[in-house]
Amino acid sequence: MSAAAVEITGLVKRFGSVTAVDGLDLKMPRGCLLALLGPNGAGKTTTVEVCEGFLRPDAGTVRVLGLDPVREGRALRPRVGAMPQGGGAYPGVRAEEMLRLVAACAAAPLDPPWLLDVLGLSGARRTPFKRLSGGQQQRLSLACALVGRPELVYLDEPTTGMDPQARHLVWDLLNALRADGVSVLLTTHLMEEAESLADEIVIIDRGRVIAKGSPSALTAEHTEDAQLRFRARPGLDTELLSAALPEGYLVREATPGAYRVAGTVDPQVVSTVTAWCAQQGVLAEELHVGRRDLEEVFLELTGRELRT
């Protein structure tokens, strides 16, 4: 257990004139669940593909379990499981056949039928890959990443295209992996996924690390004011509520039904908000005072404008 699970120093990767990763440093200890966050095009997948040995770095060093993923890939691959973005299987292969092939590549694999069952794929065992739904393809890909009982897994946006039940299953699975000592490098767009699961979060943008730390450290560090959050039915008149509050407070509906009150929160403010809601005949649920959530931090760091 000497070397880190992943250790990246000064990684640069260019595609033509585009610099996808621009001097990235990252250290992920063994047994850690690290979430790599960033807007589209930030360099997350490129970083993971360099770690997988699919791409050669233009500069910098990458060590995975102490090995060079390109030169020592053959020694490394049996120890690592990967879930690349967008699946990966023969178009006509049946789900169980594909998993059995990947299992045959490992010395002591998990039982393929059991794993299919756990991932809710037993009904699709004989379904050709191209006829599986997007979420089913994702779950099969996850099964392929785990079946070899690896020390380290790369999961590139594992819950994309999954329904809520499947997402919760994956989160349960990720917790079980971590509890059993598997190192997990996860990329995701879901802030709540990263915030609730990860030991370490690394936010990257334009190929560089712009923030890192534990979820609680990140959210505590990047906040000046506490804020008040609550849920209620969508479409409340936020201007009216702002007017009911003292000067300088701003209320906005972040996503439908999720409201945020920015400004110094004191008992009077909480009382005003709940009273105003009562007046409107609305039940304010999940009333929460405190630090901002990871999504707020992320947007503050990476900007709110849409990337083109």
Place this chain on the structure above:
Amino acid sequence: MSTTGARSQSRFEPGTFTPAPGAGRRGRMLLTHARLETSLTLRHGEQILLTLLIPLALLVGLSLLDVLPTGELDSLSKVDWMTPRILALAVLSSAFTGQAIALGFDRRYGVLKRLSATALPRWLLVAGRLVAALVVVTLQVLVLGAVAALLGWSPSASGIAFAIVLLVLGTLCFGALGVLLGGSLRPELVLALANIVWFVLLLAGGILLAPSALPGVAGDLVLLLPSGALAEGLRAALTEGTVTWGPVATLAVWGVAAAALATRTTRLT
């Protein structure tokens, strides 16, 4: 959120995922991979049409109907003249065209990348496909040979062993050419090109028409194509029982060149 809650609520027993890494046994990897590749080919309708039904239709049709230029036949029966050429066509169809198209779409679906991320060594990735190609060609030869026998085919016994050598070499050569084409271009383009090449070689590549039937130097040039070399080599072996080294050299040169080029141009996705 509750997902980070107590482990006791997890549906997984502690220790379920405790790492136990390591590569599988090579023989088992090769067997599983080759068996899967074979059964994917055999259950693919278009592949069966290409690799079996079209050669069968040509074999039966041209052996029974009176459409062949009789001048080429000399003293041979039509089925004796036809069968070696159909076997060459069978190799072209499965090892080249079928292989190229399958590889093109496999790449689009990301399977090469998926398998490259496992403990399966790169050479096994190629070996599995080769073994599958050889199994498919064996099945083709058995079916086509059985049907030809029913039509009265009587191959020269002394040439059968050499014909097998040519069939194996032809499979490897066309397989390498198929990987060269299917491993580097977009699948739609691979589909179009692999079918065009199949059709051109069938008509003008020394398979349906004997090189000697082609005008001027065309006949000599066609013998330098892998299709012409395989068809002529098989014809000499199976009708005359002759061992000819020219076709072997031609197939070997094409195969080695294609394989060398393919190792540089093949992309995982």
